[in-house]
Amino acid sequence: MDWDRVESSLGFPLPRGYKRFIEVYGPGDFDNYILVASPCEAEYSDGISEFWKEKRESFIELRDVVSLPSWVSAPEDTLLPWAGTPDGDAYFWRIDRQLSPDYWDVVLCDGELNKWYKYKGGMTRLLLSVFSGESDLDFFSGLPPVGHSCFTSIYE
Template structure:
């Protein structure tokens, strides 16, 4: 367990039943190897809602609205259309860059996990995009590090809601609807 996940489990106790995922099948479907950090976070918490604002996307989530595979398909198409009219952020300018949504915000803002140039998923970092706008913020940290930093109030953002995080954290695992 990485240090950020260890600290997160102290802050918010994960469910007693960890999620199991066929990562080989997921990665084959996406055509990319996902960071261990993300896989460990999903194993511990699964698809979930954090402070009634941030939704952690899970491949095969029991609630279809938060399935990573579905979101990745939608976001890829949406971003391709967006970048016909807007400049890509510098962090994504390289042709091999790709955005993989690992979470989204209550206002259905854009995805958070960016695959930067290079094949090593352990080096991927987090980006946040405003809803219906061209502002992006880049955080040189993993998804678990960024979630923990956001929950602890250590992320300064002009895009995330000023009401996030809550003073007393609220966590819900997503279930079938």
């Protein structure tokens, strides 16, 4: 993976945990529910760059219609999606150029843009909390019981 090219295309670096995850497992899904995006469209049709463009356009179109939490400002510029669900939920990093990407919050949003949740801890820590049973947020209701989840890479 040419991370320099990917990050140059985005205009900022990505969290190391995400890059390591993609290097080890590749893009894919947890139980056909949490779909982790790839950074390159050539490898996966829902690449993170394309995913971000789609979400940016949605935020711009809806900015005067949808009520956002006070801690979300200019979502088209500060929320970078890294995963989604078939229900339309989206999982973002909250870009803070003052911080290392490894310290960006994770933001979860339902498909209707009604429910928002901010998680401090990053992508890999969030996934660990979900699959260990620590997190019981509605955003993960489509997953099987703890201990029965499986990740499927698109490369399998």
